[in-house]
Amino acid sequence: MDFSGYRTQGYYDELIEDSGAPRPPAVPLLDRLLELEEGEIQHRQRAAERAMFESGTTFNVYHEEQATERIIPFDVVPRILEAHVWDRVEQGLRQRIQALNHFLTDIYGPQHILHDGTVPREFVDLGNITFQKCMTLRPPRGVWCHISGIDLVRTGDDEFHVLEDNLRCPSGVSYVLENRRVLKQTFPRVFGSLPIRSVDDYAEKLLATLEHLAPLGVDRPKTVVLTPGIYNSAYFEHSYLAQQMGVPLVEGSDLIVHDGFVKMKTTHGLRRVDVIYRRIDDDFLDPGCFNPDSALGVRGIMDVYRSGRVALANAPGAGIADNKVIYAFVPKMIEYYLDQEPILPNVETFLCGRDADCRHVLDNLDELVVKPANEAGGKGIMVGPHASQAERDAYAELIAENPRGYIAQPTLSLSRVPTVVGDGLEGRHVDLRPYILYGKDIYVLPGGLTRVALRKGSLVVNSSQGGGTKDTWVLSDNGHAPSISI
Amino acid sequence: MLLSRVANSIYWMSRYIERAENIARFIDVNLQLSLDQFTSAGDPWAPLIEVTGDAEDFKSRYDRPTRANVMRFLTLDRAYPNSIANCITLARDNARTIRDIITSEMWQQINALHITVTRAADDAIREDRPVEFYHAVKEGCLLFAAHTDATMSHNEGFEFCKLGRMLERADKTSRVMDVKYFLLLPDAEDVGGALDVVQWAALLRSVGALEMYRQVHGVITPGNVAAFLILNPQFPRSLTHGLLQAQGALTQIVGPGNRHTAEVERRLGRLRSRLQFGQIDEIIDTGLHEFIDRTQLELNRIDESIDEAFFRYTPPAEDVFAQQAAQMQQ
Numbered sequence: 001m002d003f004s005g006y007r008t009q010g011y012y013d014e015l016i017e018d019s020g021a022p023r024p025p026a027v028p029l030l031d032r033l034l035e036l037e038e039g040e041i042q043h044r045q046r047a048a049e050r051a052m053f054e055s056g057t058t059f060n061v062y063h064e065e066q067a068t069e070r071i072i073p074f075d076v077v078p079r080i081l082e083a084h085v086w087d088r089v090e091q092g093l094r095q096r097i098q099a100l101n102h103f104l105t106d107i108y109g110p111q112h113i114l115h116d117g118t119v120p121r122e123f124v125d126l127g128n129i130t131f132q133k134c135m136t137l138r139p140p141r142g143v144w145c146h147i148s149g150i151d152l153v154r155t156g157d158d159e160f161h162v163l164e165d166n167l168r169c170p171s172g173v174s175y176v177l178e179n180r181r182v183l184k185q186t187f188p189r190v191f192g193s194l195p196i197r198s199v200d201d202y203a204e205k206l207l208a209t210l211e212h213l214a215p216l217g218v219d220r221p222k223t224v225v226l227t228p229g230i231y232n233s234a235y236f237e238h239s240y241l242a243q244q245m246g247v248p249l250v251e252g253s254d255l256i257v258h259d260g261f262v263k264m265k266t267t268h269g270l271r272r273v274d275v276i277y278r279r280i281d282d283d284f285l286d287p288g289c290f291n292p293d294s295a296l297g298v299r300g301i302m303d304v305y306r307s308g309r310v311a312l313a314n315a316p317g318a319g320i321a322d323n324k325v326i327y328a329f330v331p332k333m334i335e336y337y338l339d340q341e342p343i344l345p346n347v348e349t350f351l352c353g354r355d356a357d358c359r360h361v362l363d364n365l366d367e368l369v370v371k372p373a374n375e376a377g378g379k380g381i382m383v384g385p386h387a388s389q390a391e392r393d394a395y396a397e398l399i400a401e402n403p404r405g406y407i408a409q410p411t412l413s414l415s416r417v418p419t420v421v422g423d424g425l426e427g428r429h430v431d432l433r434p435y436i437l438y439g440k441d442i443y444v445l446p447g448g449l450t451r452v453a454l455r456k457g458s459l460v461v462n463s464s465q466g467g468g469t470k471d472t473w474v475l476s477d478n479g480h481a482p483s484i485s486i
Numbered sequence: 487m488l489l490s491r492v493a494n495s496i497y498w499m500s501r502y503i504e505r506a507e508n509i510a511r512f513i514d515v516n517l518q519l520s521l522d523q524f525t526s527a528g529d530p531w532a533p534l535i536e537v538t539g540d541a542e543d544f545k546s547r548y549d550r551p552t553r554a555n556v557m558r559f560l561t562l563d564r565a566y567p568n569s570i571a572n573c574i575t576l577a578r579d580n581a582r583t584i585r586d587i588i589t590s591e592m593w594q595q596i597n598a599l600h601i602t603v604t605r606a607a608d609d610a611i612r613e614d615r616p617v618e619f620y621h622a623v624k625e626g627c628l629l630f631a632a633h634t635d636a637t638m639s640h641n642e643g644f645e646f647c648k649l650g651r652m653l654e655r656a657d658k659t660s661r662v663m664d665v666k667y668f669l670l671l672p673d674a675e676d677v678g679g680a681l682d683v684v685q686w687a688a689l690l691r692s693v694g695a696l697e698m699y700r701q702v703h704g705v706i707t708p709g710n711v712a713a714f715l716i717l718n719p720q721f722p723r724s725l726t727h728g729l730l731q732a733q734g735a736l737t738q739i740v741g742p743g744n745r746h747t748a749e750v751e752r753r754l755g756r757l758r759s760r761l762q763f764g765q766i767d768e769i770i771d772t773g774l775h776e777f778i779d780r781t782q783l784e785l786n787r788i789d790e791s792i793d794e795a796f797f798r799y800t801p802p803a804e805d806v807f808a809q810q811a812a813q814m815q816q
Contacts (some may be wrong), residue, residue, distance in 0.1 A: 054590075054594070055590070056590070056593070071564055117699065154593045229584050230582055237714060239586045242586050250489060253491065254489050254490070254491050264489060265487045265489065265490040265491070265797040266488060266490055267488045267642065267646075267739065267797075268487045268491075268741075269746065394651075
């Protein structure tokens with residue numbers, strides 16, 4: 001194929017330099033793409049999509065009564081990260097997750113960081129009912145966020161910024177694993193010529209992380225994945241992870257609190273459960289403790305958790321640190337708890353709850369991205385430069401009514417990666433969600449989920465809004481493919 | 487050891503597939519029969535509604551049991567819970583919740599069946615090659631059973647599959663025999679009178695039994711047909727065969743030391759032995775219809791016992807937290 005007309009258009013392109021030459025680690029891939037005959041890239045693209053559909057890597061879209069299964073759009077051109085770039089990102093992620101964990105231990109305990117004013121008390125939602133109910137909890141082994149996904153954006157060669165900390169039930173890791181499986185079929189020869197770090201051991205590491213939490217004295221802990229059920233959009237992932245770990249996938253109705261333990265209902269009667277990787281939010285976990293209307297959870301499970309007879313991952317209450325206001329204070333937490341300089345900076349963030357920030361935001365709505373503090377998945381975001389005057393006026397009102405509910409950030413010039421468009425390649429903006437496991441040690445999955453905004457010029461990467469995914473290759477240090485010894 | 491919900495889904499996935507296959511067989515045979523232009527035994531379509539046991543449902547929405555109405559009701563009618571289209575959808579709904587338990591071959595085969603059925607427009611089935619459609623359903627269902635057998639470990643889930651399939655098959659064979667036998671031979675005294683051989687052959691064919699029957703009994707007599715379909719232990723769609731297989735599956739599932747399964751084991755074992763050691767003369771003397779009626783009643787009870795023993799087992803309440811809370815209130 002021919003991509004001589006490819007232009008980086010002033011953005012940082014991860015595979016191609018401004019001059020049009022491939023970046024060194026991308027040479028084998030781009031050489032291979034050059035060799036492809038006309039139409040071949042589209043052919044491979046379709047084959048990859050088919051492979052995903054057949055393996056059931058789908059999510060459900062509901063229109064009226066009919067449910068249809070779709071794949072999240074997948075682009076076959078991978079993103080490539082060099083070893084030294086990734087290693088620094090990985091260190092930054094380790095640092096950040098440690099600081100967040102310290103913060104959670106502190107905030108549910110002595111609250112030093114509030115008492116000395118490092119994080120002003122008014123910015124933490126202490127009146128939150130979930131927070132209050134978790135106040136006396138001590139999670140096993142002192143870890144709160146066992147599985148997290150921290151969203152990053154790249155703006156230059158070595159410039160990564162943290163965009164969001166996902167500490168509740170971050171999803172997408174199954175796509176990382178499936179994307180890799182499919183891409184190995186798409187470009188097998190390129191895999192042979194680059195030292196790409198494997199992602200295959202994620203399920204093993206996840207299981208080890210979970211089993212590490214088992215109540216003391218349990219030799220062979222029974223671990224399960226708890227899903228809200230098949231109507232959840234991430235159900236494929238729940239089922240996939242359960243299958244890969246070889247543990248049961250349970251729904252709330254499969255579990256019961258009996259005799260002081262959480263047990264699952266089996267064909268051979270009740271069986272004790274020791275560790276639960278729960279993919280339902282705190283609010284729905286226990287109708288007896290949180291939302292009384294929840295039909296998804298297990299009545300009494302929080303009592304068992306409090307007694308130490310079952311472990312939950314992530315720990316209930318961890319979500320308080322997954323909030324766009326708290327986010328703004330994470331660099332301070334890193335200095336406060338770890339006495340280190342943050343390796344990965346935040347995006348500059350204006351807290352509308354501060355008078356000076358709020359005035360700045362209202363005066364500059366046409367240049368800023370406004371986000372509600374407590375929403376996820378790109379909901380309620382206003383991109384100032386792309387919005388109409390009427391939309392900006394509406395947001396100005398919303399902010400004035402509830403300043404603490406909003407934050408604003410400058411629009412960033414996100415990096416781009418060549419993406420298949422028709423029979424050619426065009427640059428599209430991407431972000432990155434690496435996955436971090438915090439058990440006995442901290443493990444960072446090499447790479448993570450690259451989300452790509454498939455619409456021309458768009459900065460929104462969420463799958464619900466025209467986003468797709470790419471495989472992410474992290475190269476090993478030595479720069480050569482691992483040689484096969486005979 | 488399986489989650490109760492999972493076992494329940496496997497059992498019903500398998501039952502619904504078997505149900506769809508049986509209905510497709512019945513309709514297929516009727517279609518062939520109605521191509522032969524003599525209809526001495528009257529219209530063959532009304533009895534098919536009797537076989538389902540859902541005549542009330544049919545009458546509430548259709549005026550007469552014409553070929554078109556009956557085919558529509560049994561094949562694509564979404565308002566009828568046991569239509570082929572609904573059976574396949576229900577099987578797929580069950581399969582969807584246990585995709586981590588079944589194999590991808592099984593899942594893909596259910597999907598293929600689902601596509602065959604959802605794409606089949608009403609008219610296309612009736613006017614354009616209905617025979618091909620019912621063959622496709624029948625083969626699709628058989629292929630699913632084959633994938634189950636050849637790709638899934640023969641573990642507890644597999645045994646629940648088998649249990650569901652065998653009980654459903656026994657139920658369907660007994661129903662078709664009950665209705666047709668009574669229709670073709672209203673008076674037991676007529677045994678030995680002039681036979682409508684074409685109709686009897688059609689009964690055997692509707693459960694795929696004609697060729698195997700010939701090998702054992704040769705010419706068709708009502709007594710031998712009943713004996714073959716009820717008592718022959720080797721024919722895969724006979725009642726006795728179904729119950730023997732179901733009991734085998736249950737034995738594998740129960741294993742040692744499972745104390746809440748006594749009821750289902752007893753019920754299944756008792757019905758199996760009544761069939762296995764039954765004699766056709768005795769059965770006909772005491773009334774074939776009564777015998778089948780009782781068999782069906784027992785099959786229903788077995789299904790209820792399976793439900794209680796495996797899917798809905800709830801322990802006696804001994805919730806320590808509830809007890810502690812109660813003590814604190816005292």
